[in-house]
Amino acid sequence: MFQFENFDAFIAMGGHGPYVWAAYGLSLTIMAGLALAPLRRQRALLADLRQRLQAQRQRGQN
Amino acid sequence: MWQWFHKLGSPRWFYHISGKFLPWLALASVVLIVTGVVWGLAFAPQDARQGNSFRIIYIHVPASFLALAGYYVMAAAGAVGMIWKMKLADMVMVAAAPLGAALTFIALFTGAVWGKPTWGTYWIWDARITSMLVLLFLYIGIIALSRSFSTRETSARACAILALVGTVNIPIIYKSVDWWYTLHQPATIKMTGAPSMHPDMFKPLLVMILGFYCFYALVLLLNTRTEILLRESRTTWVKELAEPK
Numbered sequence: 001m002f003q004f005e006n007f008d009a010f011i012a013m014g015g016h017g018p019y020v021w022a023a024y025g026l027s028l029t030i031m032a033g034l035a036l037a038p039l040r041r042q043r044a045l046l047a048d049l050r051q052r053l054q055a056q057r058q059r060g061q062n
Numbered sequence: 063m064w065q066w067f068h069k070l071g072s073p074r075w076f077y078h079i080s081g082k083f084l085p086w087l088a089l090a091s092v093v094l095i096v097t098g099v100v101w102g103l104a105f106a107p108q109d110a111r112q113g114n115s116f117r118i119i120y121i122h123v124p125a126s127f128l129a130l131a132g133y134y135v136m137a138a139a140g141a142v143g144m145i146w147k148m149k150l151a152d153m154v155m156v157a158a159a160p161l162g163a164a165l166t167f168i169a170l171f172t173g174a175v176w177g178k179p180t181w182g183t184y185w186i187w188d189a190r191i192t193s194m195l196v197l198l199f200l201y202i203g204i205i206a207l208s209r210s211f212s213t214r215e216t217s218a219r220a221c222a223i224l225a226l227v228g229t230v231n232i233p234i235i236y237k238s239v240d241w242w243y244t245l246h247q248p249a250t251i252k253m254t255g256a257p258s259m260h261p262d263m264f265k266p267l268l269v270m271i272l273g274f275y276c277f278y279a280l281v282l283l284l285n286t287r288t289e290i291l292l293r294e295s296r297t298t299w300v301k302e303l304a305e306p307k
Contacts, residue, residue, distance in 0.1 A: 001105065002104055002105060003104060003105060003106070003107060003108060004104070010103075010104060013113075013114035013115075013117070014108070014113045014114045015113070015114075015179075016113055016114040016115040016179050017114075019115050019118065019175045019176065019178060019179050020103070020114060020115060020117050020118060022175050023118045023121055023122070023171070023172040023175045023176065024099065024103065024118075024121060026168075026171060027121045027125065027168045027171070027172060028099070030164055030167070030168055031095075031164075031168075031277065034160075034161060034164055034281050035088075035091075035277070035280065035281055035284065038281070038284035038285050038287065038288045039284065041288050042284075042287065042288050042291055045288070045291045045292060045295070046291065046303060046304045047304075049295055049300070049301065049304040050304045050305055053301060053304065053305060
């Protein structure tokens, strides 16, 4: 059952709103970053490797 | 058995197999954590004494669990890498360090913002909190150490030794609430006996803990895969990944 009378009460958390939302907000943001960072890094690594391989081939042709 | 061990040590094989687990781990993490967050924030009853600040437990406890379990993962991987010279184990150790550091930071941060309305202070040099801070420094030490050597073998060895020495801290963290009874409350969930918590409050916590375990496994695999790509970039199979035919 929903524990609050309305949406404003949910946000206010009985006066503890800033603490609760800061804890959830920062934690979930960090966790999203933890999952996305390696994906971005992998894409960058592979793109970098592709460029190096292409450069190597071009040098071979000249 | 040895063939299996040999296969497990092969970064290429690991990269291939872990790729099949990723979507399922990602799905399980998102479903469990979203369910747990909504349940914990809106539907779990508030605590009779602490009111709504108690809802921070649904992040604080799972993050602390994984911060500790993650240290064992890192130290065990370091030991395996050192004893059997398994390259993949070294990669897992390096992959576990930033993840563990982030979870320890989350545990400390959520503890601080929970402490303010409950104890009246963000920080106190209580045994549990201080030993968790030591854990954070251990993780940061491993990250720094892994980047400060020019040869991978020396670096892996130094990190493994530091990680193994640091395991002394883990039982101290676990036992700190019983040995020095100060401000931090004793464990809510015990391996033996019923949890000292109402089932309506406990169920969402269980969902969050499961979600955090899946999330930990997911990010550990992702970080290990990054490490594999980085170290195996001269191999044919990684070149083929970069330039699919």
